[in-house]
Structure formats: C-alpha cells, structure tokens
Amino acid sequence: xPRIGIVVNPSAGKDVRRIIGYASxxxxxxxxxxxxxxxxxxxxxxxxxxxxxPDVFDFADKTLDSLKKTDLENVASKVQVLPFEPIGEAADxxxxxxxxxxxxxxxxxxxxGDGTSKAVAAGCGKTxxxxxxxxxxxxxxxxxxxxxxxxxxxxxxxxxxDVPGTLLEQNMFNVYINNRLVNHALVDVVLYHEPxxxxxxxxxxxxxxxxxxxxxxGEPVVGMASIxxxxxxxxxxxxxxxxxxxxxxxxxxxxxxxxAPGLVREIPIARCKGLVAGRxxxxxxxxxxxxxxxxxxxxxxxxxxxxxxxxxxxxxxxxVRVLNPASIYSLVLKRGLLRKSGRKPS
Numbered sequence: 001x002p003r004i005g006i007v008v009n010p011s012a013g014k015d016v017r018r019i020i021g022y023a024s025x026x027x028x029x030x031x032x033x034x035x036x037x038x039x040x041x042x043x044x045x046x047x048x049x050x051x052x053x054p055d056v057f058d059f060a061d062k063t064l065d066s067l068k069k070t071d072l073e074n075v076a077s078k079v080q081v082l083p084f085e086p087i088g089e090a091a092d093x094x095x096x097x098x099x100x101x102x103x104x105x106x107x108x109x110x111x112x113g114d115g116t117s118k119a120v121a122a123g124c125g126k127t128x129x130x131x132x133x134x135x136x137x138x139x140x141x142x143x144x145x146x147x148x149x150x151x152x153x154x155x156x157x158x159x160x161x162d163v164p165g166t167l168l169e170q171n172m173f174n175v176y177i178n179n180r181l182v183n184h185a186l187v188d189v190v191l192y193h194e195p196x197x198x199x200x201x202x203x204x205x206x207x208x209x210x211x212x213x214x215x216x217x218g219e220p221v222v223g224m225a226s227i228x229x230x231x232x233x234x235x236x237x238x239x240x241x242x243x244x245x246x247x248x249x250x251x252x253x254x255x256x257x258x259x260a261p262g263l264v265r266e267i268p269i270a271r272c273k274g275l276v277a278g279r280x281x282x283x284x285x286x287x288x289x290x291x292x293x294x295x296x297x298x299x300x301x302x303x304x305x306x307x308x309x310x311x312x313x314x315x316x317x318x319x320v321r322v323l324n325p326a327s328i329y330s331l332v333l334k335r336g337l338l339r340k341s342g343r344k345p346s
Contacts, residue, residue: 041154097123
C-alpha cells in the first residue's frame with residue numbers, strides 16, 4: 001500500500017543570516033503554499049496514506065484548511081498525523097523519521113534545510129527522503145517546485161520504488177568528542193572559534209578554523225561548505241570527502257567563497273586533505289583556539305575545550321538514501337505515467 005511521510009520544520013529559513021546578509025525568508029505561509037503544491041502532485045497517483053509529523057505550527061491542519069474543495073475531498077481521508085507531542089526542536093524530526101521508518105513508509109518528503117534533513121536522516125534508517133529546500137543552508141535539499149516534488153514522490157511510491165537508479169546513496173559524517181559519538185552531518189562539519197552555541201548560525205569568517213565536506217560537491221553552494229569546495233584539490237584514489245584548515249593572512253592559498261547568502265569573503269587556507277571512509281580523523285586547528293563549537297550542517301551544536309577535548313570525524317559511505325528526481329521524472333515520462341488514454345466525455 002503506497003504511503004508517504006511528510007516532515008516540515010517550522011523554524012527553518014528564519015535565522016540571523018537574514019539580518020546580517022541577504023538570505024531569503026521562507027515563512028510558514030510559504031511552506032503551506034509548497035505543501036499545497038506537493039499534495040496536488042501526489043494526488044495524481046494512487047497514494048493511500050500521507051503521514052505528517054506533528055509540529056508546533058500545525059502544518060497538516062492549516063494546509064488542509066487552505067485547499068480548494070475538490071482537492072480537500074480527494075486528500076482529507078488520506079492524511080494522518082503521527083501520535084506524539086512535538087517539542088519544537090530537531091528531536092521532533094528525528095523521532096518522526098524513526099516512526100516513519102518503523103511504519104515502512106515508501107519515502108519521506110522533508111521541507112527544511114541541511115539541518116532538518118540531517119535530523120530526519122538520524123532516525124529514518126533506510127527509508128529514502130525527498131528533501132525540499134526551505135532553509136538557509138540548502139546544499140543537501142533539492143530546489144524543485146512542490147508540484148514536481150509531489151509527482152516524483154507519488155510516482156516512486158506507487159510505481160517506481162523497485163526500479164534501479166531511482167535512489168542516490170549519500171555519505172555522512174559521524175562526529176566524536178572524547179571517543180563518544182555525539183552527532184552526524186550530511187554535508188559539512190565546521191570547527192568555529194566561538195565558545196557558545198547561542199544563535200547556532202555562523203557568519204563570521206575569522207572564527208572558522210576547520211571545514212570538512214562529505215563528498216565532492218559539483219553544484220554551486222552557499223555556506224561554510226563553499227570554503228572546502230573552493231579549496232578542494234585533486235583527491236587521491238579512495239578519498240570521498242575533503243577537509244581544510246584555515247590559516248593566517250600570509251597563507252599560500254586564499255579562496256573567495258559565499259559563506260552565507262549575500263556574504264562573500266576571502267578565506268586563507270593553511271592545509272588540506274582528502275578523507276577516506278571508515279577512518280577517524282582528529283581535528284587539530286592550525287590557529288590557536290581554546291573554547292570552540294562544532295557545527296554540523298550549518299548549525300553550532302557542540303561546545304568543546306580544544307585544550308582538553310578530542311574532536312574526531314569519520315566519513316560513512318552511502319549512509320543515507322534520497323530520491324533521485326531527474327531519474328524518477330525521466331522514468332515517469334518514459335513509461336507514460338502522466339499520459340491518459342481515451343477521450344473525456346463531452
């Protein structure tokens with residue numbers, strides 16, 4: 001029975017980078033508009049159930065209330081909300097991902113940025129995600145229209161779930177502090193010379209000490225990952241990820257990168273290295289630093305004392321499954337899943 005999960009982060013797309021830079025605001029009203037388009041796309045296929053994560057904004061009910069009568073009649077009986085009380089934190093997304101995985105859903109549509117996708121990935125196991133960009137750091141999610149996203153998810157759940165090429169398997173970082181696994185990252189890990197988590201966002205380039213990315217990123221990106229992307233040299237055989245340390249003003253390499261929307265800065269690079277899967281790498285910054293924070297996928301999450309704490313990262317190959325929109329849509333067209341036969345009655 002085709003079933004799809006939907007996770008929407010009400011906090012995504014609203015952090016301080018809209019004040020210090022030129023990041024767009026993706027408010028919750030716009031997310032409802034995206035959800036309406038997603039539901040219309042899904043309705044073109046015989047999906048039986050839609051399971052929403054509960055959230056403090058109540059996206060499921062507000063989206064249903066905003067639908068036209070015909071669409072509401074077609075979708076209302078399919079919508080269910082997972083039975084737990086949300087706390088308004090990333091743990092909601094992880095819990096929802098775990099529940100949807102346990103339920104055996106075909107896929108999970110995720111509205112948010114890199115951090116939201118990371119939170120869902122921490123719980124969803126092998127259930128594939130279709131991440132849609134509505135955050136600030138959007139390296140991992142796709143920038144596609146909600147209608148198309150709905151068509152892709154609906155086609156995958158009803159007709160293409162077992163077809164080779166419909167999924168991509170992406171790498172992930174494990175983050176260890178003092179030999180204890182404390183976090184994960186889908187895109188990047190950053191050591192930031194700031195003692196407190198506070199607003200979580202990063203925008204001061206002089207505080208960046210280290211950046212690692214989980215894969216070679218071919219498309220243009222904005223955020224701290226762009227530092228490693230610009231510094232990336234030719235990877236040696238077997239290396240899947242890449243890391244670089246920020247140096248002093250007299251460093252031999254300097255890269256010009258968009259560290260946040262509307263913020264382009266020149267960053268001195270001291271040294272770089274390729275990362276192979278399955279090996280732990282200790283983070284040893286070249287610049288002096290004591291109290292720092294470890295950022296994962298664009299948000300500061302762990303406070304460390306670099307004089308006492310040991311920070312390590314480990315690259316995990318093919319850890320997360322995501323839908324491949326281009327491949328799926330190509331199959332949709334090739335198989336004629338959007339074509340209807342016969343004439344409409346006059």
